Amino acid sequence: QKEVEQNSGPLSVPEGAIASLNCTYSDRGSQSFFWYRQYSGKSPELIMFIYSNGDKEDGRFTAQLNKASQYVSLLIRDSQPSDSATYLCAVRGRDDKIIFGKGTRLHILP
Amino acid sequence: DAGVTQSPTHLIKTRGQQVTLRCSPKSGHDTVSWYQQALGQGPQFIFQYYEEEERQRGNFPDRFSGHQFPNYSSELNVNALLLGDSALYLCASSLRVFPSQETQYFGPGTRLLVL
Numbered sequence: 001q002k003e004v005e006q007n008s009g010p011l012s013v014p015e016g017a018i019a020s021l022n023c024t025y026s027d028r029g030s031q032s033f034f035w036y037r038q039y040s041g042k043s044p045e046l047i048m049f050i051y052s053n054g055d056k057e058d059g060r061f062t063a064q065l066n067k068a069s070q071y072v073s074l075l076i077r078d079s080q081p082s083d084s085a086t087y088l089c090a091v092r093g094r095d096d097k098i099i100f101g102k103g104t105r106l107h108i109l110p
Numbered sequence: 111d112a113g114v115t116q117s118p119t120h121l122i123k124t125r126g127q128q129v130t131l132r133c134s135p136k137s138g139h140d141t142v143s144w145y146q147q148a149l150g151q152g153p154q155f156i157f158q159y160y161e162e163e164e165r166q167r168g169n170f171p172d173r174f175s176g177h178q179f180p181n182y183s184s185e186l187n188v189n190a191l192l193l194g195d196s197a198l199y200l201c202a203s204s205l206r207v208f209p210s211q212e213t214q215y216f217g218p219g220t221r222l223l224v225l
Contacts, residue, residue, distance in 0.1 A: 004152075032212055043200055043216040044153065051212075088152050092212075097166055098143075100152030 002027045004091050006101035014109050019076040021087050021104050026070070029094030033065055033072045036088040038103065044088055047074070079108045112137060114203050114217035122223045123191050131186040131220045135203030142184040143214065144176060145200040153200055159184050160206050188222075196224045 003026045013019040021035075032051045036044035050056045050063040050072070062075040072091075076083055086103040093099060115134045123129050135142050141160045145153035155168035159178035178184045182203075188195055198221050202214040 034212070043219050045216065046213055049209075049212045090152075095166075097155055097168060098214075099155065100145075102150070102152045 002091075002093050002099055004089055004099050004101035006087075006089050006104045008102060009105040010107050011104055012107045012109055013079050015079060015081060017079055019079045019083065019106055019108070021074040021076075021089075021106065023072045023074075023089030023101055024070055025072070025089075025091045025099075027091065027093040027099075028067075028070060030067075030070075030091045031094065031096075032092040033063070034088075034090040034092075034098070035061075035063055035072075035074045036090060036100075038086045038088055040085075047087075076106075081108045081110050084108045114201055114215050116199075116201050116217040116220050118220060119218065120221045120223075122225065124225050125191055125193060127191050127224075128187065128189045129191060129222060131188075131199050131201075131222075132183065133186070133201030133203075133217055134183045135201075136215050139203035139205050139215070140182050141204045141206045141211070142178060142182065143202045143204070144184070144186045145202065146170075146195075147198040147200055147219070149197075156186070191224045193224050196222060198222075 034049045035047040038044040056063045060077045064073045088103045089101040143158040144156040147153040157167045162178045173189045198219045200219045201217040204214045
């Protein structure tokens with residue numbers, strides 16, 4: 001059973017600090033890795049995807065991928081109250097299907 | 111430019127009934143995927159349609175079926191509803207070429223309650 005694991009949280013981070021969200025996956029042949037943000041009562045929206053080892057930056061967001069450790073993370077710099085949401089990690093497996101984790105609830109403290 | 115739209119927004123059914131949910135993809139997109147999201151869980155992949163055919167399927171029973179029309183819109187049908195089918199049903203559209211396929215846009219979802 002292919003799995004994507006995330007700490008459910010809540011993760012509380014002071015405003016202006018760096019929020020670090022982590023995700024591990026079981027399928028070593030996974031191809032692409034995604035971070036989505038989902039506000040309460042809304043649908044997920046893509047923050048970014050990564051498919052090569054290393055870092056990928058987009059504004060205040062940085063995704064980090066380590067395929068050897070089967071680990072992907074998302075860093076949010078200068079956290080804002082509007083960043084308070086559930087963050088979903090998703091992985092495209094070798095079978096080309098996308099599996100989501102259960103999400104980490106992030107709370108930015110003003 | 112209209113994003114992904116879904117109808118209806120909310121639906122209440124009773125056990126054993128059948129339901130049809132509808133999705134119109136973002137303009138220019140040709141691929142539609144359906145997900146089920148239970149409360150407190152991440153979305154679970156149901157199936158994906160491209161060129162009017164089911165291309166991939168997740169771990170869902172045959173009670174879940176779908177269709178894609180020539181204009182790329184899609185329907186999700188669920189027969190013999192169970193209480194456990196109560197969830198938010200999400201449609202996502204994308205373009206089936208790499209790397210565009212990695213950018214899925216989700217619709218607002220249909221919240222289904224089975225009593």
